[in-house]
Amino acid sequence: xxxxxxxxxxxxxxxxxxxxxxxxxxxxxxxxxxxxxxxxxxxxxxxxxxxxxxxxxxxxxxxxxxxxxxxxxxxxxxxxxxxxxxxxxxxxxxxxxxxxxxxxxxxxxxxxxxxxxxxxxxxxxxxxxxxxxxxxxxxxxxxxxxxxxxxxxxxxxxxxxxxxxxxxxxxxxxxxxxxxxxxxxxxxxxxxxxxxxxxxxxxxxxxxxxxxxxxxxxxxxxxxxxxxxxxxxxxxxxxxxxxxxxxxxxxxxxxxxxxxxxxxxxxxxxxxxxxxxxxxxxxxxxxxxxxxxxxxxxxxxxxxxxx
Amino acid sequence: xxxxxxxxxxxxxxxxxxxxxxxxxxxxxxxxxxxxxxxxxxxxxxxxxxxxxxxxxxxxxxxxxxxxxxxxxxxxxxxxxxxxxxxxxxxxxxxxxxxxxxxxxxxxxxxxxxxxxxxxxxxxxxxxxxxxxxxxxxxxxxxxxxxxxxxxxxxxxxxxxxxxxxxxxxxxxxxxxxxxxxxxxxxxxxxxxxxxxxxxxxxxxxxxxxxxxxxxxxxxxxxxxxxxxxxxxxxxxxxxxxxxxxxxxxxxxxxxxxxxxxxxxxxxxxxxxxxxx
Numbered sequence: 001x002x003x004x005x006x007x008x009x010x011x012x013x014x015x016x017x018x019x020x021x022x023x024x025x026x027x028x029x030x031x032x033x034x035x036x037x038x039x040x041x042x043x044x045x046x047x048x049x050x051x052x053x054x055x056x057x058x059x060x061x062x063x064x065x066x067x068x069x070x071x072x073x074x075x076x077x078x079x080x081x082x083x084x085x086x087x088x089x090x091x092x093x094x095x096x097x098x099x100x101x102x103x104x105x106x107x108x109x110x111x112x113x114x115x116x117x118x119x120x121x122x123x124x125x126x127x128x129x130x131x132x133x134x135x136x137x138x139x140x141x142x143x144x145x146x147x148x149x150x151x152x153x154x155x156x157x158x159x160x161x162x163x164x165x166x167x168x169x170x171x172x173x174x175x176x177x178x179x180x181x182x183x184x185x186x187x188x189x190x191x192x193x194x195x196x197x198x199x200x201x202x203x204x205x206x207x208x209x210x211x212x213x214x215x216x217x218x219x220x221x222x223x224x225x226x227x228x229x230x231x232x233x234x235x236x237x238x239x240x241x242x243x244x245x246x247x248x249x250x251x252x253x254x255x256x257x258x259x260x261x262x263x264x265x266x267x268x269x270x271x272x273x274x275x276x277x278x279x280x281x282x283x284x285x286x287x288x289x290x291x292x293x294x295x296x297x298x299x300x301x302x303x304x305x306x307x
Numbered sequence: 308x309x310x311x312x313x314x315x316x317x318x319x320x321x322x323x324x325x326x327x328x329x330x331x332x333x334x335x336x337x338x339x340x341x342x343x344x345x346x347x348x349x350x351x352x353x354x355x356x357x358x359x360x361x362x363x364x365x366x367x368x369x370x371x372x373x374x375x376x377x378x379x380x381x382x383x384x385x386x387x388x389x390x391x392x393x394x395x396x397x398x399x400x401x402x403x404x405x406x407x408x409x410x411x412x413x414x415x416x417x418x419x420x421x422x423x424x425x426x427x428x429x430x431x432x433x434x435x436x437x438x439x440x441x442x443x444x445x446x447x448x449x450x451x452x453x454x455x456x457x458x459x460x461x462x463x464x465x466x467x468x469x470x471x472x473x474x475x476x477x478x479x480x481x482x483x484x485x486x487x488x489x490x491x492x493x494x495x496x497x498x499x500x501x502x503x504x505x506x507x508x509x510x511x512x513x514x515x516x517x518x519x520x521x522x523x524x525x526x527x528x529x530x531x532x533x534x535x536x537x538x539x540x541x542x543x544x545x546x547x548x549x550x551x552x553x554x555x556x557x558x559x560x561x562x563x564x565x566x567x568x569x570x571x572x573x574x575x576x577x578x579x580x581x582x583x584x
Contacts (some may be wrong), residue, residue, distance in 0.1 A: 022487065026402035027414060030395040030458045037455030038421050041432035048431065106323050118574070119567045120327050123334070126566035128516025128534055131555050135333050138340065138548075144352035145336070180333065192574045234460075237423050244518065265427045275431050282428035289423040 048279035068280035085260040089240040095179045100186025125184035133248030136177035167257045174245045193227040341552035364553035377536035388453040388514040400465030418459035453514045468502030501572035508569030
């Protein structure tokens with residue numbers, strides 16, 4: 001190593017330091033806030049999972065090791081909630097995605113009044129979730145809502161009853177409300193991705209004699225794939241954590257048929273005031289979601305590397 | 308060939324129409340309940356429109372309830388949150404879009420992981436941290452919490468908007484002697500205005516409707532936001548649905564207006580950057 005080996009054009013140390021620090025300066029305010037208001041409480045919350053924290057019991061607060069997790073292993077209600085979460089998340093994401101994609105494809109075609117149609121179709125997203133829940137609970141109530149009567153008239157129901165109080169059907173209520181509320185998110189992101197596809201690709205494919213189905217499969221889908229992967233990942237995580245609609249519409253009932261893990265945590269924390277146990281359940285949910293996201297990210301990486 | 312095309316066009320318009328009806332019908336029902344007089348609420352429960360419509364619920368809510376206070380509080384909280392988040396997210400999103408640096412992937416991973424937190428888990432710790440600072444029962448506390456929750460997604464959103472703007476623009480400015488920050492502020496930011504509008508609107512609607520933390524951090528009417536206020540209609544002796552729905556409709560107006568104005572930019576901005584992730 002000789003001194004002369006340094007390139008003569010090296011910037012002075014201070015300048016180099018400033019250059020290296022620049023991206024950190026841009027992201028520092030956001031990061032500090034996230035660490036202070038999300039990460040620190042999260043660590044605290046994780047510590048609650050190993051402690052006995054009951055809000056109304058002044059003698060609680062001691063460390064109890066893995067007791068909560070042992071109790072969780074025996075808790076049938078938790079496993080039922082886990083199954084319900086799979087059903088709730090799977091059905092909601094799938095239906096939101098399918099209808100969101102159809103809506104995006106419909107809105108991608110230019111027509112008179114498209115701006116207005118787009119604005120109206122996206123409007124449900126602006127409705128506060130608990131207001132949406134309340135409103136759908138009304139719609140499903142045969143005394144004050146029309147839906148049971150319509151479903152009866154179409155032969156979907158045997159009698160105009162409230163599906164929210166039928167154990168077999170209750171989950172469909174929050175799922176339908178969730179689909180109504182969440183389609184716009186998929187439609188917005190997918191429409192944006194659709195409009196970013198170069199139009200001449202379609203023209204070239206048409207000239208080569210490709211039909212509409214073929215064009216969709218070999219141009220549209222590959223272009224949309226990265227967006228689809230990231231949106232489905234985000235939505236799955238959000239929806240499995242999303243208890244508002246269920247808490248408002250059914251409160252987990254009837255007979256725990258609509259209790260998902262997120263609403264079960266809510267019940268444990270705010271009805272039984274057992275924050276320790278609630279945190280233990282939340283920790284399990286967090287780990288499951290992390291594993292799921294890692295799988296999706298890895299899958300996406302292998303798909304991208306293949307091309 | 309022409310008839311096939313015509314049939315296709317008709318089917319397309321009908322599908323759009325069907326979707327609009329599906330999207331708007333629940334909102335129409337909200338409106339219908341809010342103008343139904345109390346004595347007809349159940350007897351005409353399933354009619355499309357009550358035989359007598361009234362605005363009495365609206366006048367009651369505006370004149371005799373604490374709703375105007377809730378409304379003002381919500382406006383302050385959602386507005387401040389939207390502005391703060393957009394500033395922080397533009398800075399962070401710019402860093403993620405334009406710089407290659409060692410911690411970048413860690414920052415992205417951290418922000419993705421924050422999206423997975425069950426928020427219920429954070430309520431008690433946040434309450435414990437904020438209360439010695441005097442930030443519970445205050446609008447400032449709510450703004451801080453909402454800002455932190457919304458920054459990660461807004462950062463990804465802003466990053467995708469910045470990704471859509473060619474790099475040569477600020478490179479040219481920097482050759483002319485501007486620092487990167489000046490190039491960012493004077494050249495890139497004005498070009499991202501649609502993206503900024505979209506982020507503002509997105510965060511505003513999210514903060515406008517948040518219920519869990521508003522419920523847990525605020526006690527008493529003075530600092531309550533309107534979702535909490537709506538619940539007070541339920542917890543009284545009887546649930547007054549007419550008034551509640553009238554309050555709900557009033558509360559929808561700002562969120563919907565804001566959203567209608569920005570949804571165009573949301574699509575445009577995301578198109579430019581294409582959410583490639």
